[in-house]
Every structure is written in structure tokens, then in C-alpha cells.
Amino acid sequence: xxxxxxxxxxxxxxxxxxxxxxxxxxxxxxxxxxxxxxxxxxxxxxxxxxxxxxxxxxxxxxxxxxxxxxxxxxxxxxxxxxxxxxxxxxxxxxxxxxxxxxxxxxxxxxxxxxxxxxxxxxxxxxxxxxxxxxxxxxxxxxxxxxxxxxxxxxxxxxxxxxxxxxxxxxxxxxxxxxxxxxxxxxxxxxxxxxxxxxxxxxxxxxxxxxxxxxxxxxxxxxxxxxxxxxxxxxxxxxxxxxxxxxxxxxxxxxxxxxxxxxxxxxxxxxxxxxxxxxxxxxxxxxxxxxxxxxxxxxxxxxxxxxxxxxxxxxxxxxxxxxxxxxxxxxxxxxxxxxxxxxxxxxxxxxxxxxxxxxxxxxxxxxxxxxxxxxxxxxxxxxxxxxxxxxxxxxxxxxxxxxxxxxxx
Numbered sequence: 001x002x003x004x005x006x007x008x009x010x011x012x013x014x015x016x017x018x019x020x021x022x023x024x025x026x027x028x029x030x031x032x033x034x035x036x037x038x039x040x041x042x043x044x045x046x047x048x049x050x051x052x053x054x055x056x057x058x059x060x061x062x063x064x065x066x067x068x069x070x071x072x073x074x075x076x077x078x079x080x081x082x083x084x085x086x087x088x089x090x091x092x093x094x095x096x097x098x099x100x101x102x103x104x105x106x107x108x109x110x111x112x113x114x115x116x117x118x119x120x121x122x123x124x125x126x127x128x129x130x131x132x133x134x135x136x137x138x139x140x141x142x143x144x145x146x147x148x149x150x151x152x153x154x155x156x157x158x159x160x161x162x163x164x165x166x167x168x169x170x171x172x173x174x175x176x177x178x179x180x181x182x183x184x185x186x187x188x189x190x191x192x193x194x195x196x197x198x199x200x201x202x203x204x205x206x207x208x209x210x211x212x213x214x215x216x217x218x219x220x221x222x223x224x225x226x227x228x229x230x231x232x233x234x235x236x237x238x239x240x241x242x243x244x245x246x247x248x249x250x251x252x253x254x255x256x257x258x259x260x261x262x263x264x265x266x267x268x269x270x271x272x273x274x275x276x277x278x279x280x281x282x283x284x285x286x287x288x289x290x291x292x293x294x295x296x297x298x299x300x301x302x303x304x305x306x307x308x309x310x311x312x313x314x315x316x317x318x319x320x321x322x323x324x325x326x327x328x329x330x331x332x333x334x335x336x337x338x339x340x341x342x343x344x345x346x347x348x349x350x351x352x353x354x355x356x357x358x359x360x361x362x363x364x365x366x367x368x369x370x371x372x373x374x375x376x377x378x379x380x381x382x383x384x385x386x387x388x389x390x391x392x393x394x395x396x397x398x399x400x401x402x403x404x405x406x407x408x
Contacts, residue, residue, distance in 0.1 A: 006407040008359055008373055008399040009065045011338065012392065013279055013311060014187040014231060015085055015378025016059075016070035017385035022051050026147060027077040035098045036090050036148040038075055048072060049171045056175030056184075062389065063396020066183045066372065068231075069175070070380060073168040074187075080144030081381040082285055085233050087146050089189045092161025093215055095153055101198055102150035111244050116256040117205070118196060119245045125291040126242050134287065141287050144381060152198035157211045159218040169226045183229070185277060188219045190234035191267055192260030206259055213267040220267060224275045231277040231311070232268075236260060237302065239283040241293035250297050261301055268306045277338065278307040282319065284377040286345055295322040299329055307335075313376040314339035315350070315358060323358075326365040337366060340376030341398065342391045347383060349390045355398020360405065368406040373399045 018026075025047050029038040052069045059067040074088035090096055108123035121127070133139045165186075172184050194212035195205065202208040223230040237257055244253070268276060280302055282292045295312070302310055313319050323339070331337060341358040342350045355373070362371045373395060379388040 004065075005369070006403070007065075008363075008368065008371060008403045008406065010063060010373045010395055010399045011066035011185070012064060012068065012375040012379065012395075013281070013340065013344075013377045014068055014071050014233065015074075015380035015382075016055065016068070017079075017380045017388050018070070018072060018076050019051055021047065022072060023076055023079060026075045029075070031148070036096075036151055038091060038148065045167065048167070049174060052171035053175040053178050056172070056181060057179045059392070060179050060181060062392040063399065064392060066185065067175070067181050068185050068187070069168060069172040071187055071378065073164065073171065075147040076381055077147040078145045079381070080142070081146055082143035083146050084381060085187060085378060086189060086193060087148055087150070089194055090148055090151055092159060092164055092219070093157055094160045095155040095157040095201070096151040096197070097154045098149055099152045099154065099198065099200065101152065103196060103198070104150070106198065108245065111246065111248055113249065113252060116244055116248050116252050118240060118243045121243070123245055124242050125245055125247065126287055126289060128245075129290060130288050141285060143285050150197060152200050153202065153208060154200050156201070157215045159215045161219060162222070165219050165222045169223065169228065172228065173226070185229035185231050186223050187231045187233050187279070188223065189216060190232050190236060190260070191216055191263040192236035192240075193234055196236060209260060209263045210266070213263040217267040220271060220276075224271050229275050229277055231279050232264065232305075232307065233279050234260075234264065235281045235283055237280050238293055238295075238298060239281070242283070242291045247291070253293065254297070254301065257298065257301055261304055265304075265306050271306075273306055273308040276307040277309045277311055278302065278305050279311040281313050281377045284344055284382055286382075289318045292318055295319060296325050299325060303329075303332060303335070309336035309338050309372065311338035311374055312340065314362075315341050315343040315376050316345045323361050323365075326362065331366045331370060336370050336372055337362060338372045338374045341373045342375050342395050344375060344377040344379050344382045347387055349387065350394050350398070352394050352397035352401055355394055356401035356405065359399060359402040363402070363406055373402070
């Protein structure tokens with residue numbers, strides 16, 4: 001990522017609210033014979049390009065200096081959709097098919113010491129602890145509707161998304177050129193997250209993860225070779241903790257997680273770390289999150305990932321206090337942290353002074369030159385577009401305040 005001395009750079013975690021026109025256009029797309037691949041038309045592609053170019057301009061106007069394509073190439077067919085960051089991959093990988101079973105309908109799975117396995121989403125521990133809240137349609141916890149159903153792995157995986165990622169790259173580059181922006185990023189799924197769909201082909205879950213690593217490497221490489229930054233979206237590193245029932249030991253969870261770290265590093269092999277950003281979160285749904293793993297148990301595993309910068313939630317009320325762990329954790333030389341200083345989990349718009357205070361906390365511990373201010377998670381599909389704009393504006397203004405205080 002390109003940074004400017006004497007200034008706190010600003011960015012976001014990837015997803016931004018889609019325009020009504022883009023949502024409607026996605027909803028109108030026909031499904032392929034497999035039941036989950038959305039077909040493209042020249043008219044749709046033209047609409048998508050125009051939407052991304054306009055989005056990059058709007059990010060600049062709001063004070064965002066490291067811009068993205070808003071994940072506009074990752075289809076959403078409704079205004080509320082918490083899964084588009086993941087479900088887009090189904091369009092780009094062969095070896096998948098609909099089986100009538102997915103992570104929402106599979107039977108619960110029980111883990112035991114030394115045998116950690118992911119259970120179904122409805123069996124997550126936070127969902128069970130707050131069952132009444134999660135099943136109450138008025139609670140505000142709902143995750144919306146997805147653009148496509150969830151398939152299973154039923155054959156050898158292979159990357160077939162070359163045209164789609166080329167489109168994402170071309171659209172963002174068009175936006176960068178039109179706006180004069182210098183630095184842009186595109187998000188891409190992690191192997192550990194990809195492998196959370198049902199595996200009906202590979203002999204073991206670990207083999208499934210490594211297959212996803214080989215597949216997704218092609219997408220990472222395309223983004224990097226285009227001169228952009230690839231952001232690896234990997235809530236599985238932290239979020240998996242809640243999807244293991246009963247709660248595992250920290251030692252078992254770390255061993256379970258290390259496989260995912262190693263697979264990701266394999267996928268990133270040879271790519272320049274300065275063009276790799278890793279995004280960690282605890283899941284973006286607006287639930288209680290009382291069963292989230294503590295950051296201190298996994299921060300060293302995060303730093304083992306071969307990235308130049310690390311994005312993580314630091315503004316939501318379940319994790320804001322964890323900024324203090326950087327008093328004891330040494331940030332490796334040449335690395336940058338990208339903490340969330342505005343949250344996707346509340347409609348309250350953070351005051352710019354609060355944003356500046358949050359930035360300065362991290363700057364005091366790792367150095368202001370090693371901090372890029374961001375959002376906790378994607379704003380798209382999670383909060384109203386008008387509120388998202390206000391949050392990005394507050395992020396930009398807060399970074400300006402912090403820059404003045406830190407650099408004079």
C-alpha cells in the first residue's frame with residue numbers, strides 16, 4: 001500500500017453498500033445450469049464498471065486514501081447480505097455442486113479434546129446461548145439473504161474465475177485512473193474460509209483446505225501482478241472458535257488454526273508482502289459475540305501470516321479494549337497494522353474526535369508511521385448506505401485530526 005509521510009492513511013475493510021441499480025441488476029441475472037453461477041451480460045458489465053468508477057471517486061471525496069472496489073464484483077441481490085464476501089467464490093471455482101446440504105442445514109457436530117471440528121452455523125455457541133434473540137426476527141441479528149445457494153465440494157477444485165478477477169482489476173484500475181488515486185486493493189477469500197463449505201470429495205478436511213489454497217493462489221497472484229494490493233478475507237482465524245462445540249482448549253484451537261495459517265502462507269508463497277493485507281474479524285453479524293476468542297490467544301498466529309499489513313476489528317464494543325495488547329506484542333519491522341476505528345456493528349456514527357483518539361492509541365504503541373485507519377469490517381450489506389457514508393466521512397476527518405496531532 002502506498003503511504004504518505006506525515007499523514008495517517010485511511011482505508012476500509014472491503015465491502016461498501018451497493019447501489020440500488022447494481023442490486024437490481026444482480027437480482028435480474030440468470031442462474032447457470034449448476035444453480036448457483038450468475039451469468040454475465042455486456043450490459044451488466046458496463047453498469048458494474050460505471051458503479052466502481054463512481055465509488056472510487058466517492059471514497060476520495062470522503063477522505064479515504066487507500067481505496068477499494070467496494071466488492072461490487074461480488075454479487076448482492078438484496079441490501080442486507082452478510083455473506084457476499086464468501087459466496088462470490090462459488091462463481092469462480094469448479095468442483096462444486098448443490099447437494100441440498102450446507103452449513104445452515106447440516107447436523108450439529110461435536111468436538112472433543114484433540115479432535116476439533118466445525119459444527120453447523122445454527123449450532124454455534126453464541127447462537128445457542130442467545131437462541132431466543134437469534135430466532136426473533138425483530139432482534140436485528142438477521143444476516144439477510146444471499147445471492148446464491150451454498151454448494152458443496154463434490155470434485156477436484158480448480159480456479160475458473162480468470163475473467164471475473166480480470167473484470168474486478170480493470171474496474172478498480174479505471175476508478176483509480178479517473179480519480180487520480182494512487183493505491184487500491186481487492187479482497188479475496190482465504191483457504192480456511194473457503195474450506196468451510198461441506199467437503200464431499202477430499203479425504204480429510206486438511207486436504208480440502210490445501211486444495212482451496214492452490215485454487216485461490218491464482219486470484220491472489222492476478223491481483224498482485226496487476227500492481228494492486230490483495231486483502232485476504234479470513235474471519236475463520238478468529239470466528240471458527242465460536243463454531244466449535246463444545247468450547248475447545250486454547251491449545252487445540254491454536255493447532256487447528258495453524259493449519260489454516262500454513263495453507264494461506266503456501267498460497268501466498270513468492271508474492272511481495274507489501275502487496276498483501278490480511279483481514280481478521282470475529283464475524284460481522286450484529287450478535288452478542290460473547291463467545292469470541294480473545295485476540296491475545298491468536299495475535300501471534302496472525303503475525304505469522306506473510307502479509308505486509310494486518311487489518312482487525314478494534315472499534316466494536318466486544319474488542320475495543322484489546323488495543324492494549326500491543327503494549328506487549330512487538331510488531332515486526334516493516335509491518336503495518338490496520339485497526340478498525342469505526343464499527344460496522346452500530347448505526348451510531350463515531351465522532352471524529354473519538355476516531356482520532358482510537359488512532360492515537362495505536363500510534364503511541366507501534367508508531368504513527370505503522371498505522372492505517374480503517375473500518376472494523378465491511379459496511380456493505382450491514383448498515384444503511386447513508387450511515388455508511390457518514391462513518392467513512394468521520395473516519396476521514398478523524399484521521400486528519402490525528403495526523404495534525406501526531407505530525408504537526
